[in-house]
Amino acid sequence: MVGISTSPWWSWTHGLMVRSYLPVINTLAKGLDIRLGHRVTNVVRRYNGVKVTVENGKTFIADAAIAELGVGLENKIILHFENVFWPNVEFLGVVAGISYGCSYFLNLHKAARHPVLVYMPSGRLAKDIEKMSDEAAANFAFVQLKKILPDASSPIQYLVSRWGSDINSLGEATSMCYPGSVHGAYSTGMMAAEDCRMRVLERYGELDLFQPVMGEMASLTIPLQISRM
Ligand SMILES: Cc1cc2nc3c(=O)[nH]c(=O)nc-3n(C[C@H](O)[C@H](O)[C@H](O)COP(=O)(O)OP(=O)(O)OC[C@H]3O[C@@H](n4cnc5c(N)ncnc54)[C@H](O)[C@@H]3O)c2cc1C
Structure with missing residues (x-):
């Protein structure tokens, strides 16, 4: 391949x-x-x-x-379920008229064989989620999932990131083309280094x-x- x-x-x-x-x-x-x-x-x-x-x-x-070096914000709400009840696809998403309503989940079962979905809010939504408790944030993500899969069962565990308020991060997603990724960070780092050199x-x-x-x-x-x- x-x-x-x-x-x-x-x-x-x-x-x-x-x-x-x-x-x-x-x-x-x-x-x-x-x-x-x-x-x-x-x-x-x-x-x-x-x-x-x-x-x-x-x-x-x-x-x-x-x-x-500009920085945006993307967070991750990791939902761990008892069983896999979703289709065997890489992503599950919601498209809406306003960006606040759009969202997507990464299906970790495809790569790691664990019944885990990762909800990834970005921009203003990611900022707003940082103000919520972990429980409220996980619940918000679950409500988004229910819009895709109305019969979804509740998660048994969850983990919520707050990169915007973490003093070792203060954000994520520096790249416009590949936000929130290692390759995006690498390419923007190379661009910034070249800019610095010039x-x-x-x-x-x-x-x-x-x-x-x-x-x-x-x-x-x-x-x-x-x-x-
Ligand atoms: C749970 C999780 C899963 C992810 N999964 C993937 C994935 O599967 N694939 C993918 O492509 N990307 C993934 N990402 C995103 C990817 O990890 C990041 O986009 C990437 O690491 C960003 O690289 P960076 O060098 O910009 O920042 P970082 O990797 O965060 O490096 C910044 C470094 O600077 C240090 N630092 C911060 N503040 C200071 C300071 N004041 N002084 C000195 N040092 C400081 C930090 O300690 C850190 O070591 C994931 C991120 C998370 C959180």
Whole structure:
């Protein structure tokens, strides 16, 4: 299947990363100075770069920082059921006259064989859902499901994300084309890095400032195992 596709891999339908994203993360992180456990609290632009302060007061000087990587909001309400009562499709959705009424569920049973549906509200609806209790949010999702499957049985467990108010996220879905996805995050991250490189280039005229990293990225190969859902 992989071999016959003429489109880029991120435009295929959903696939399951058999060995998780770890091989991708490990490969992309090679040669980079990544500090874990350093939550940034302040970024100040200086005449020759930026000063970054982290939670414990430590500071770092850098050439540039990404200032305007836009971010939207998408949340996930995960509903776990006793049994599967829905059709064997990838998504179940509702189309409505107003965007607030549109919604969709990802069928995790197709990939993970568990009786789980993931409701994914976005935009204003996702924001409003963050103000609800977990129970009210799960109930809201269930009401949406009932619009598709009136005989749906109630979930036995639920989990509600609040990415907009999580200080480690403050949102999700940076990409217009592939919102709320790893490939969307990757492509917008690459665009932001390129934008950053161009601005540094304009300001300092240093052609080779990012070239070691960007050059290595171009020649990266990451062995992946993807199972089609
Ligand atoms: C439950 C769940 C399931 C998902 N399933 C899929 C899926 O199947 N397929 C798919 O394509 N996408 C999926 N996604 C979406 C995908 O995980 C995200 O879109 C993607 O990880 C976003 O990448 P990112 O690099 O922008 O942000 P993140 O992966 O969130 O990385 C941001 C990092 O920055 C750190 N950070 C935050 N604030 C600070 C700070 N102030 N200082 C320093 N560090 C900070 C965070 O700790 C985090 O490590 C899922 C998301 C969730 C929550």
